[in-house]
Amino acid sequence: MSDPSDAHSVAVTTDVHKADRTALNTLIRKVRDVEADRAHVYATFGEGFNIFAETKDGPAYQRLCAGIAEQFQALSQQMIALEASFIEINEPQWAERIRTIQQYERQKLLVKVSMYKLDANFTVLSDQFLADDYTDASREQRRRLHEISAALNDALDEFRYAEDDTNAGTQEQEQA
Numbered sequence: 625m626s627d628p629s630d631a632h633s634v635a636v637t638t639d640v641h642k643a644d645r646t647a648l649n650t651l652i653r654k655v656r657d658v659e660a661d662r663a664h665v666y667a668t669f670g671e672g673f674n675i676f677a678e679t680k681d682g683p684a685y686q687r688l689c690a691g692i693a694e695q696f697q698a699l700s701q702q703m704i705a706l707e708a709s710f711i712e713i714n715e716p717q718w719a720e721r722i723r724t725i726q727q728y729e730r731q732k733l734l735v736k737v738s739m740y741k742l743d744a745n746f747t748v749l750s751d752q753f754l755a756d757d758y759t760d761a762s763r764e765q766r767r768r769l770h771e772i773s774a775a776l777n778d779a780l781d782e783f784r785y786a787e788d789d790t791n792a793g794t795q796e797q798e799q800a
Contacts, residue, residue, distance in 0.1 A: 652787045728776035739765045
């Protein structure tokens with residue numbers, strides 16, 4: 625004869641696993657949301673630079689850059705909070721992935737800023753003698769950006785795959 629407390633124990637364990645999976649999925653989704661917001665800020669930054677390149681309105685571009693810096697800082701703070709949340713739910717491997725993403729994002733932003741400075745200097749100077757140096761430096765910056773972006777996307781794919789797996793597991797449990 626089975627002990628009724630065993631059935632209760634299994635139900636509680638299943639509920640705990642479901643709660644853990646839900647918490648994990650929620651955090652993973654939040655990471656993806658922050659990264660989507662970050663992509664939007666990068667797009668705004670690029671559009672702002674293109675406007676600056678056409679108008680040469682330095683003060684407007686400086687204001688835009690200040691606002692962009694604040695947005696990137698806020699997004700970084702959100703990621704730090706998410707990292708702590710992963711640790712709280714005993715998922716340190718995901719916290720480590722957040723740190724990796726943050727490192728790639730810092731590198732990416734530095735390269736982007738360097739590229740915009742390089743482009744701005746060349747646009748302002750328009751010196752034919754600098755064209756070869758500009759082309760070489762620009763090519764190197766774009767190569768670095770590609771490498772960083774590929775590594776960043778690989779790290780972010782882990783979150784996407786985990787979200788897909790967690791959603792599939794939740795659906796299987798609901799059907800059972």
